[in-house]
Amino acid sequence: MTLKFVGSIKPDVTTDIVYMMCPMHLLKLEEKMKELDKGQILEILTDYDGALEDIPGWCEKTGNEFLGVEDSDEYYKFYIKKVR
DSSP: OOOOBOOOOOOSEEEEOTTOOTTHHHHHHHHHHHHSOTTOEEEEEEOOTTHHHHHHHHHHHHTOEEEEEEEOSSOEEEEEEOOO
């Protein structure tokens, strides 16, 4: 999967997991997605480089839409749209 770098996406919910160790990025992602309604967008903030592969892969596996990632000097912002 090719990463799509984006900007200016308005999330419905933001979860900050910067400085949390693996596998928190996937555990928090799954937990927060359960709280969202279909069509809502989750933004996940993380500094974990492994998330660049893990989060898009999780979206592909679960059928949720990976909208893209925004990169800053301190962390990544991942955007996921709840489809199911």
